[in-house]
Amino acid sequence: MAKIDEVAKAAGVSISTVSYALSGKRPISADTRARIDAAVRELDYRPNAGARMLAGSRTSIFALTEPFRPDTHAPTHMSFVLAASIAARRNDYDILLLTEEEASSGMRRVASSGLVDGVLVLDVAPDDERVALARRIAIPTVFIGVPDDHAGLTCVDLDFERAATLAVRRLADAQHRVVGLVGQPAIAYENSNFPPRVRRGFDAAARELGLDAHFRSTGSNRPDAATTRRGIAEMIDAGVTGFLVHASEEATAAVLAEVTARGLSIPADVSLISVASSFDASALAIAVDDIPLVPQRSCDLAVDLALRALEDDPPKPRVHLIEPQYHSRGSVGPVRPTSGERTD
Amino acid sequence: MAKIDEVAKAAGVSISTVSYALSGKRPISADTRARIDAAVRELDYRPNAGARMLAGSRTSIFALTEPFRPDTHAPTHMSFVLAASIAARRNDYDILLLTEEEASSGMRRVASSGLVDGVLVLDVAPDDERVALARRIAIPTVFIGVPDDHAGLTCVDLDFERAATLAVRRLADAQHRVVGLVGQPAIAYENSNFPPRVRRGFDAAARELGLDAHFRSTGSNRPDAATTRRGIAEMIDAGVTGFLVHASEEATAAVLAEVTARGLSIPADVSLISVASSFDASALAIAVDDIPLVPQRSCDLAVDLALRALEDDPPKPRVHLIEPQYHSRGSVGPVRPTSGERTD
DNA sequence: TTGAAAGCGTTACCAC
DNA sequence: GTGGTAACGCTTTCAA
Numbered sequence: 001m002a003k004i005d006e007v008a009k010a011a012g013v014s015i016s017t018v019s020y021a022l023s024g025k026r027p028i029s030a031d032t033r034a035r036i037d038a039a040v041r042e043l044d045y046r047p048n049a050g051a052r053m054l055a056g057s058r059t060s061i062f063a064l065t066e067p068f069r070p071d072t073h074a075p076t077h078m079s080f081v082l083a084a085s086i087a088a089r090r091n092d093y094d095i096l097l098l099t100e101e102e103a104s105s106g107m108r109r110v111a112s113s114g115l116v117d118g119v120l121v122l123d124v125a126p127d128d129e130r131v132a133l134a135r136r137i138a139i140p141t142v143f144i145g146v147p148d149d150h151a152g153l154t155c156v157d158l159d160f161e162r163a164a165t166l167a168v169r170r171l172a173d174a175q176h177r178v179v180g181l182v183g184q185p186a187i188a189y190e191n192s193n194f195p196p197r198v199r200r201g202f203d204a205a206a207r208e209l210g211l212d213a214h215f216r217s218t219g220s221n222r223p224d225a226a227t228t229r230r231g232i233a234e235m236i237d238a239g240v241t242g243f244l245v246h247a248s249e250e251a252t253a254a255v256l257a258e259v260t261a262r263g264l265s266i267p268a269d270v271s272l273i274s275v276a277s278s279f280d281a282s283a284l285a286i287a288v289d290d291i292p293l294v295p296q297r298s299c300d301l302a303v304d305l306a307l308r309a310l311e312d313d314p315p316k317p318r319v320h321l322i323e324p325q326y327h328s329r330g331s332v333g334p335v336r337p338t339s340g341e342r343t344d
Numbered sequence: 345m346a347k348i349d350e351v352a353k354a355a356g357v358s359i360s361t362v363s364y365a366l367s368g369k370r371p372i373s374a375d376t377r378a379r380i381d382a383a384v385r386e387l388d389y390r391p392n393a394g395a396r397m398l399a400g401s402r403t404s405i406f407a408l409t410e411p412f413r414p415d416t417h418a419p420t421h422m423s424f425v426l427a428a429s430i431a432a433r434r435n436d437y438d439i440l441l442l443t444e445e446e447a448s449s450g451m452r453r454v455a456s457s458g459l460v461d462g463v464l465v466l467d468v469a470p471d472d473e474r475v476a477l478a479r480r481i482a483i484p485t486v487f488i489g490v491p492d493d494h495a496g497l498t499c500v501d502l503d504f505e506r507a508a509t510l511a512v513r514r515l516a517d518a519q520h521r522v523v524g525l526v527g528q529p530a531i532a533y534e535n536s537n538f539p540p541r542v543r544r545g546f547d548a549a550a551r552e553l554g555l556d557a558h559f560r561s562t563g564s565n566r567p568d569a570a571t572t573r574r575g576i577a578e579m580i581d582a583g584v585t586g587f588l589v590h591a592s593e594e595a596t597a598a599v600l601a602e603v604t605a606r607g608l609s610i611p612a613d614v615s616l617i618s619v620a621s622s623f624d625a626s627a628l629a630i631a632v633d634d635i636p637l638v639p640q641r642s643c644d645l646a647v648d649l650a651l652r653a654l655e656d657d658p659p660k661p662r663v664h665l666i667e668p669q670y671h672s673r674g675s676v677g678p679v680r681p682t683s684g685e686r687t688d
Numbered sequence: 689t690t691g692a693a694a695g696c697g698t699t700a701c702c703a704c
Numbered sequence: 705g706t707g708g709t710a711a712c713g714c715t716t717t718c719a720a
Contacts, residue, residue: 001456001482044456046453046456046457047457048398048457048458049397049403049454049457049458049459050394050395050396050397050398050403050458051394051398052394053393053394053397053398054392054394054395054397054398059393059394061440064441068422068426072422074418074419074421074422075418077418077422078412078416078418078421078422081425081441081443082412082443082444085441085442085443085444085446086443086444089446089450094440094441094454094459095440095441096405096438096439096440096441097408097425097429097438097439097440097441098429099425099426099429099430100426100429100430102429102433106433109390110393110438112345112388112390113390113391113392113393114392114393114394115393115438138345
């Protein structure tokens, strides 16, 4: 609870010198700096947050808005919150949580009271109501996810379409002609912004490459093991040999289980790629190729963009899509020639 | 971005009157108040957070520290974060997130910089390092969970021991002589504070009532379906007719599945109580009696205690255990007489 | 390279 | 019931 004037006195310098030494905003002689550092340590000085917010123009706080929807996948969501927090701290920022109904109204509140310097938006819906808000408030807002109407917004996300395309290409390169996508629960295609993007990429790539494409969701309102297993079985029955899985760890394990249960093997009979997953696909019963969704990458970029938006001449808002990275682990291989029914 | 002096001018009163009208800290005539309210609305005035923190002694922010452990059950954890946030907002407080390594060091930082008025501690470990910190910082700290060494601390939690005791009594009242506890993964009995408390309550009540008590965890480091199912089967084989389940929704469903698979029925053959669960036990395939862990109750109380600790003469720190509530749904019944092997 | 002092926008004390 | 004004603890301009 020491104050800046005590530090100044202890170091034998003026208040402003202490302030500049701490902020690094002007050159300080090595000798002076050493005395100040010593005094700071000695007194365990920490600048008062309120005074800083008032005098400076920065609060060093970002709001994180996240409307915990009932169908939100908790582990993934937690990863993003954690990643956002880490990204913020790397830049000496704190995260203020805005949840539930406050996810929207709270944005206005904290923006106009000057509590935060910017807003990070999580769990973006295609028709997200926070889009309109972002356009009205005076502080920078970064969406982690891409809403349908994103004109004039700064958005950050994995390039889900390219991820799906990339995965389909791999399967096609391995001569798979019938591919299947194990997707999210049906409701996610309405409430979330990214499942439809994966599906679009999948459909487009399959069409372009002339593949036979199948799709099954893993439940209606939430993941359901029975629905998942049935969908997988149906696709195998329909001749699918190359799978994309854009679903939970459980659903991915279910594909392995169904394949194994049929006496088939990976990659000899069936190939499999996990797309946009945020769990460790190398730790499954069989290591699985994946194109991971890395929360830390999205959040680091989001925080970076928010900070840049606070600078003198901020960059123009736009959508930043992160390049997907393919991790090979041996779960994709050529179609077994003997099992080809119509190998032209 | 209007300031208080503009509101004052618009309402034709002094700055201090506006301040008092907004805080309600001194009587204002109805007429004056009306003019001020109108001006506030007109200008969309919101007090500047930094100025408030500096001038007043409150920041209206609580820190929430939560060291997302790898073995943390994400959905339950999310419920608590959400509940804490809601509890805070009900009292016009915001939540600042402290995660990961910052969960501890961040406590010092935000406490001594005056960023927050108090700290809420989530995900409490038996030997939590935040206990020592709480004793050293100058602001109130409330633990949601009870660490082993809690002398001088304010803690809030469900009375897990009584919850377990209560459940065992219900089973004993229904003439069950052999009871089983389906617990958390083994690691939770080291890393978390409450699983051992449930187990202690279970053991103590069984001993006191002269019941034969069995226990199985649901995995080692994380929930594992196979381990869970096997444990349940073993206990049924050992003659367990009355189950306590202190585990995930999945594990609870597994008990129902195993019972059903054996052609047994609930509650005719097997009775079942879910203890300290934070999912909806009435929505399972068979509605299950439960003694729920209600995050909102804990968090409301925690926030309340934090606020009271900020008052003039704060109450003495102590452990506040919340009374368990039994919800009857028909999953507990008398032991089937015919199957009694040794009915004394 | 350093210092003095004017704000920053509230709150709360002291007067009336 | 209302108004004037001194803090609150820092940042930053202006001066040296």
